[in-house]
Amino acid sequence: MMSEPISPEEVAHVAYLARLRLTEDELSRFTEQLGAILNHAEDVEALELDDTEPMSHPLPIENTMREDTPSPMLKPSDFLPEAPAVEDGRFLVPKILGEEP
Amino acid sequence: MNQEIFKDNWELIVGLEVHTELATKTKLFCGCLNQFGNEPNTNVCPVCLGLPGSLPVVNEIAVYFAMQLGRALHCSVNRSVFARKNYFYPDMPKDYQISQYDLPTNLEGYLELPSGETIGIERAHIEEDTGKTTHIGTSGRISGADYSLVDYNRAGVPLIEIVSKPEIRTIEQAKAYVSELRGIILALEISDAKMEEGSIRVDANVSVREIGENDLRTRCEIKNVNSLKSLGRAIEYEANRHIGLYKNGESPRQETRHWDENAGRTRSGRSKEDAEDYRYFPEPDLVPLNPSEETITKIDQEMPELPSKRREKLANLTGVKPSDVALLVERNHDVFALDVIRRGGLPDQVVKHLVNNLSAGLGELTAESLAQLVQMENKSEITSTQAKKMLGELVQRGGTPAELATELGFEAIETNEIENLVDQLINQHSDEWERFCSGDTKVQGFFVGQVMKATSGQADGKLINQILNERSTSK
Amino acid sequence: MSSMVPDQYQSASEIAELVTTGEISAIEILERHLNHIEQYEKDVHAFNLVTIDEARAAAEETDKLIAKGERVGPLAGVPVAVKDNLCTEGIPTTASSKILEGWKPPYDATVVKKLKEAGATIVGKTNLDEFAMGSSTENSAFGPTRNPHDLSCVPGGSSGGSAAAVAAGFAPIAIGSDTGGSIRQPASLCGVVGVKPTYGGVSRYGLLAFASSLDQVGPFATSVKDAAIVHEVIGGYDPLDSTSIKQTSNSFLEVLDKDISTLKVGVISELMGGIDGITREVIEQANKAVSVLSAAGAQVEEISLPAALYCLSAYYLIAPAEASSNLSRYDGVRYGLRIDGANLNEMNVNTRTEGFGDEVKRRIMLGTYALSAGYYDAYYGKALKVRRLLAENFAALYKEYDVLLSPTSPCTAFKLGEKVSDPMTMYVNDVCTIPSNLVGHPAISIPFGHGQDGMPIGVQILAPPMKEPVMYQVAHTLEMAAQ
Numbered sequence A: 001m002m003s004e005p006i007s008p009e010e011v012a013h014v015a016y017l018a019r020l021r022l023t024e025d026e027l028s029r030f031t032e033q034l035g036a037i038l039n040h041a042e043d044v045e046a047l048e049l050d051d052t053e054p055m056s057h058p059l060p061i062e063n064t065m066r067e068d069t070p071s072p073m074l075k076p077s078d079f080l081p082e083a084p085a086v087e088d089g090r091f092l093v094p095k096i097l098g099e100e101p
Numbered sequence B: 001m002n003q004e005i006f007k008d009n010w011e012l013i014v015g016l017e018v019h020t021e022l023a024t025k026t027k028l029f030c031g032c033l034n035q036f037g038n039e040p041n042t043n044v045c046p047v048c049l050g051l052p053g054s055l056p057v058v059n060e061i062a063v064y065f066a067m068q069l070g071r072a073l074h075c076s077v078n079r080s081v082f083a084r085k086n087y088f089y090p091d092m093p094k095d096y097q098i099s100q101y102d103l104p105t106n107l108e109g110y111l112e113l114p115s116g117e118t119i120g121i122e123r124a125h126i127e128e129d130t131g132k133t134t135h136i137g138t139s140g141r142i143s144g145a146d147y148s149l150v151d152y153n154r155a156g157v158p159l160i161e162i163v164s165k166p167e168i169r170t171i172e173q174a175k176a177y178v179s180e181l182r183g184i185i186l187a188l189e190i191s192d193a194k195m196e197e198g199s200i201r202v203d204a205n206v207s208v209r210e211i212g213e214n215d216l217r218t219r220c221e222i223k224n225v226n227s228l229k230s231l232g233r234a235i236e237y238e239a240n241r242h243i244g245l246y247k248n249g250e251s252p253r254q255e256t257r258h259w260d261e262n263a264g265r266t267r268s269g270r271s272k273e274d275a276e277d278y279r280y281f282p283e284p285d286l287v288p289l290n291p292s293e294e295t296i297t298k299i300d301q302e303m304p305e306l307p308s309k310r311r312e313k314l315a316n317l318t319g320v321k322p323s324d325v326a327l328l329v330e331r332n333h334d335v336f337a338l339d340v341i342r343r344g345g346l347p348d349q350v351v352k353h354l355v356n357n358l359s360a361g362l363g364e365l366t367a368e369s370l371a372q373l374v375q376m377e378n379k380s381e382i383t384s385t386q387a388k389k390m391l392g393e394l395v396q397r398g399g400t401p402a403e404l405a406t407e408l409g410f411e412a413i414e415t416n417e418i419e420n421l422v423d424q425l426i427n428q429h430s431d432e433w434e435r436f437c438s439g440d441t442k443v444q445g446f447f448v449g450q451v452m453k454a455t456s457g458q459a460d461g462k463l464i465n466q467i468l469n470e471r472s473t474s475k
Numbered sequence C: 001m002s003s004m005v006p007d008q009y010q011s012a013s014e015i016a017e018l019v020t021t022g023e024i025s026a027i028e029i030l031e032r033h034l035n036h037i038e039q040y041e042k043d044v045h046a047f048n049l050v051t052i053d054e055a056r057a058a059a060e061e062t063d064k065l066i067a068k069g070e071r072v073g074p075l076a077g078v079p080v081a082v083k084d085n086l087c088t089e090g091i092p093t094t095a096s097s098k099i100l101e102g103w104k105p106p107y108d109a110t111v112v113k114k115l116k117e118a119g120a121t122i123v124g125k126t127n128l129d130e131f132a133m134g135s136s137t138e139n140s141a142f143g144p145t146r147n148p149h150d151l152s153c154v155p156g157g158s159s160g161g162s163a164a165a166v167a168a169g170f171a172p173i174a175i176g177s178d179t180g181g182s183i184r185q186p187a188s189l190c191g192v193v194g195v196k197p198t199y200g201g202v203s204r205y206g207l208l209a210f211a212s213s214l215d216q217v218g219p220f221a222t223s224v225k226d227a228a229i230v231h232e233v234i235g236g237y238d239p240l241d242s243t244s245i246k247q248t249s250n251s252f253l254e255v256l257d258k259d260i261s262t263l264k265v266g267v268i269s270e271l272m273g274g275i276d277g278i279t280r281e282v283i284e285q286a287n288k289a290v291s292v293l294s295a296a297g298a299q300v301e302e303i304s305l306p307a308a309l310y311c312l313s314a315y316y317l318i319a320p321a322e323a324s325s326n327l328s329r330y331d332g333v334r335y336g337l338r339i340d341g342a343n344l345n346e347m348n349v350n351t352r353t354e355g356f357g358d359e360v361k362r363r364i365m366l367g368t369y370a371l372s373a374g375y376y377d378a379y380y381g382k383a384l385k386v387r388r389l390l391a392e393n394f395a396a397l398y399k400e401y402d403v404l405l406s407p408t409s410p411c412t413a414f415k416l417g418e419k420v421s422d423p424m425t426m427y428v429n430d431v432c433t434i435p436s437n438l439v440g441h442p443a444i445s446i447p448f449g450h451g452q453d454g455m456p457i458g459v460q461i462l463a464p465p466m467k468e469p470v471m472y473q474v475a476h477t478l479e480m481a482a483q
């Protein structure tokens, strides 16, 4: 088996990117578990794949498009009642730190 | 270009990213209306709200528009693959944006500026717009807001992002690039291209280097630039900021910065922790686009005449000022101008009227009417003041200049009538006349004004001057 | 061992026939099933929600149409249980996650719409591993489902609720989704038929995405024929799903009874002992199935699918990568759970930390890592190449063979709690089913004998894309022999 494929710092960074908070316990548990899964993935190293094209999708289809014609839209009453917080017909979110991306 | 920047042998390097909203009927991935000004969250469906289970389907017209623009920018149109750009932000319903990444629709083209210089185009790809966030609080800005409200009517509106190569070297070039691109977009009729209303949005990648250097230095991406004027100011500010840092032995950090129009400065966008890692990967919910040869050929064949070609035509025909030619093309009045000239309007007069008197639009005015009006003016049947008045009427309610002149009582005044008036004035104001004859041109205006007064402004100014000159030389 | 399995199932086709001819009313059929649910559901917990009122209204509507002499669909009056990751308009759809608890979609999934149009009576939303991530239905925020054959065992997963509902006789038909085996493995563990259609054969519109390039909706039934009937109903092109296939041949029924003597069957040696962890009794049953096919005149040969050895690795990078992005939208802004915070970022973090279970978090983090700058090529990129390799392996085999055969699950149903602590042990459950998902091919699991513990064993038939007819044909032959 090779060296640890993922460090606790990397797990913490990934959790940040994914908007998840981990306790100390969780951090070490997840580091170990993700490490085991990534280690297992190392067996792919044995394959010669340099000339193999990546395949991101199982279907060979292309060019599926729709016409530029309107279709029925929802009414705010269809979805706003499901929202955690609403004001003036809009979704309310807590204050945003920093500038817009 | 601002002298500050040039003075220590610093060179400005700018690349522009221009986002254009496409004027399709519906959004990029769903059949919701692509329309503004409606009540918040009324132009939405499960797809553009990012509801669980919903799936995108591409709008074929948006793709066609993108390919048209690509060809207009001399790009190759390629097999393309949509990709997800992942980051959390509430105006993005899925918390990823569907865009194109390593395989965009359009690659490697160029844009020719009116000056004849060309700026390389790296790519022009298709992506979806975000919703609109309103910041609630005393400041009205994002910082200091108490909370924010999100409206998804704009979410999923089709955009083309046109990315230039970092080949722009002056602020003038940057502005010319954007206005020329705008002209092309308008000629293609794929967007209303209003920068102030956000249907064209420009981000500037700015860096500087010392002249002679080959490598590029760290760049900053400037966002929130809402007019050509602020584009110039923002680039200038940012370039000076970089030079200042380098002179102090520091370096700028690669980051996104926001232009603050009121403060006249750029500001850092986000905290360091937020290192950008968008984790692009192929969008599994969509299939690749692979336009056929025939489609691309059709686009090329149906390509409307673009601004550069149109400017050439007008300039060749008339020899008027290049700035006026550019202006008419920008206003989309060049085809009309050529039509008027073909109908016998004198080119310089036609262009003069279009530039000075018809900036608000042509309304009911026809090419034939303007041609006739210019001819009447030329034969001194009406004065330039009268012509201007008549244009206002023709724009508003149409009609022929001949009938209108009669209706308004703009009958031509006989030359001998004006000669009589001039002679009377010479007798009444002999002192002034002496001064005029001895070369004091200041009193010329006095005589012209008096004749105009006597004729209620209907006399032809050129004719009055001609008579005055005749009288003074024959004296 | 306590079994909840009825002695005999009433098939969907029988019910539809009786209801259509007016011999029995749809409401009577429904009440019978509701009674059965009432009696046993508390032990099995197949459902997150039994939609009694809506079901009664639907059954009455079907009866009205029949009374008026109007045409009804092929599933008239047939109770159908729908996995709780398919959107049902106005009816809570949760994916068994706390983050979506109580969420009422404003629209029906295309599959749900088609079921309703076919006259089916939707009786409820079935339990699953949260967001379909798991192989035991233990990762549900609302408690595990139990195997009707033995309540101390898992039903498999992630469509464990759907498999259990059919096995327990709560409904003759259930709908599931299969991303890495989530229909076939629970079908195998619960002793029912489960089908993963060709990718693009059934619309994904309205299916809460786990891994978009692998997910496929499909039926559970008590017979191959019923499965084929439902497949015909829910399949076909959907303009709302860009990855749906335009030319679908939708007649699976007419070939069922055709003899298979002209067919060539390949037996995947890697899944018959080549890979560790597949139990002997499971391999034995697969071998018995081979004998049945040989006896029926098919030419059966052992073949090699070398890339099968790497499928698990590829799958557990690709699926989490797509999932990490698909599950970003659960951020507390537009629907579902919100746990407040001092600012937007904190609210996002609080909501997701509280709302997602451990397995979902694990996969989101794994996928985020596999896609992140600097690791993309090593993990996600490489996994996509393994996928291509596998597709090439399959393509070469299908030049010679009509279908392939393997076990469905490496073992019979295991005890609740037995494998939850070690993710890798759990992931191995998918080793036989994952290859079909990676390449988008159809596959079916049919019950074929039992293990020493008396629990059901399934055999899997794999076919090339769009070749469901031959898949059903071979499966039907096996089914006849198993009875």
Ligand SMILES: [Mg+2]
Binding pocket: B099, B127, B161
């Ligand atoms: Mg962009």
Ligand SMILES: [Zn+2]
Binding pocket: B027, B030, B031, B032, B043, B044, B045, B046, B047, B048, B049, B156
């Ligand atoms: Zn929409």
